[in-house]
Amino acid sequence: MKAPEAQSITLIAQDAMISVSSVQRFIQAYANECLKPTNRLSENLSFDEFKSARGRMAFQYIDAQTGTILDILPSRFSFQIKNHFYTRYSYRERCSVKTITIDMNAGYEKLIQELFPKAKIIIDRFHLVQLISRSMNQLRIQVMNGFRRGHNEDQKKYRRLKRYWKLLLKNEKDLTYTVYKPFGLFGQTTDRTVVDTLLSYY
Structure with missing residues (x-):
């Protein structure tokens, strides 16, 4: 309950009267529960990046229709994104993706053409x-x-x-x-x- 609030892990640990490492363990367990890996992809995906807790840019891909986060990668480097999709999803599954919505990051275009040969790229209107x-x-x-x-x-x-x-x-x-x-x-x-x-x- 306290994890989504704007307070540090140390303060949560003090309020709950448990150790900082226990708070981190609970948050990690809950995060793993929320992000259940799947070998199926939505027909319409959305790629985005955000600043993670470690201060680096992380990568996430989302079901564009429902807004459900499908997975989060700790880095936005192309080789790690490629490795993730090649190892988790079959070629047939990647070919089932029809559209991918991205921002204006030119690096994603080449990546998408390689990973998702039948997907159309959409630049989001924002x-x-x-x-x-x-x-x-x-x-x-x-x-x-x-x-x-x-x-x-x-x-x-x-x-x-x-x-x-x-x-x-x-x-x-x-x-x-x-x-x-x-x-x-x-x-x-x-x-x-x-x-x-x-x-x-x-």
Whole structure:
């Protein structure tokens, strides 16, 4: 019960009046119970990495339909991932996988083609949206910095681009031409007019 809480193993041991090694043993036993090895794979998998308790990046693969963690590997190195899938799953089982959802880690693509010859690779939309937002922001900063050392009008454009960057990332459907409100550096106007003006600079 205490293991999922944000406290150290030492504090759990003190609360439960047992040794630290006993707490570690119980947690490990429970983890092993939760992750029952199987030689079957889901048709739709998802690969991800996360920072493990040891501070290194670990690898996990998940049933993309149910969200169930199928297994966790202590490392994300290609040779260890390959070794795991080659030893645990047959070629026939690996060929049954139809899709694998990944982030934009290019290292996984080659690995997937080798291990899962019939699987299609899907880039998950969170990482696509993140990439688009980051690219949009980098371009805005580049354009904004071009106005930084200009005359008064350019300085105004610089300040506007700096202040209203969030509006450029807003969903177009949420922008309105009809609701007027005060915008610093623009006066009384609509958020859609602000966005149109900012886009007219580039």
